[in-house]
Amino acid sequence: MHIRFDVPADPTYPGRVAAALSSVRLRRYGYIGAVLAAVGVIGFAVSRGFAWGDRVSSLCLTLVVAGLLSMLYSPWVRSRARRRSSRYAVEGAYDITDDNIMMRSGSESGGIAWDGVTQVRDTSEFWIVYVGRMPATVIPRRLMSDEDAETLRAYMVERGLLPPR
Numbered sequence: 102m103h104i105r106f107d108v109p110a111d112p113t114y115p116g117r118v119a120a121a122l123s124s125v126r127l128r129r130y131g132y133i134g135a136v137l138a139a140v141g142v143i144g145f146a147v148s149r150g151f152a153w154g155d156r157v158s159s160l161c162l163t164l165v166v167a168g169l170l171s172m173l174y175s176p177w178v179r180s181r182a183r184r185r186s187s188r189y190a191v192e193g194a195y196d197i198t199d200d201n202i203m204m205r206s207g208s209e210s211g212g213i214a215w216d217g218v219t220q221v222r223d224t225s226e227f228w229i230v231y232v233g234r235m236p237a238t239v240i241p242r243r244l245m246s247d248e249d250a251e252t253l254r255a256y257m258v259e260r261g262l263l264p265p266r
Contacts, residue, residue: 108193127175206264221262
């Protein structure tokens with residue numbers, strides 16, 4: 102297998118990559134926030150029926166506010182990443198073989214050996230490549246030909262990195 106494709110100097114591309122990579126790590130803040138907010142609302146509702154409710158209501162309100170802030174943290178980080186990364190719009194390229202994934206962006210390049218890849222997650226626009234438990238890079242499907250994308254998908258399924266369809 103040898104797949105090569107270019108990445109145009111699109112100002113929105115680095116932001117989409119940053120959002121895809123950060124969403125994986127930031128998803129838990131949304132879950133934690135939802136739990137905190139739910140516990141706060143339930144605690145607030147239950148405490149209203151008891152004499153000691155006034156003493157607990159400030160704690161419940163704090164849980165609700167902390168939960169809402171936690172849920173808003175992920176979208177805020179993604180928005181900030183998109184804004185900050187727009188100035189990194191440079192041309193690049195991917196060169197994917199049976200042995201590794203080579204990426205070039207501007208004057209920098211780097212690679213990841215397939216032997217080090219532990220899993221690949223499928224999103225609407227990217228394949229997120231993991232080395233260990235950390236997302237290491239993304240492979241943008243929309244910049245590849247359909248034939249190359251299907252070849253790469255089959256290769257990753259064969260290696261056990263993606264589930265079969």
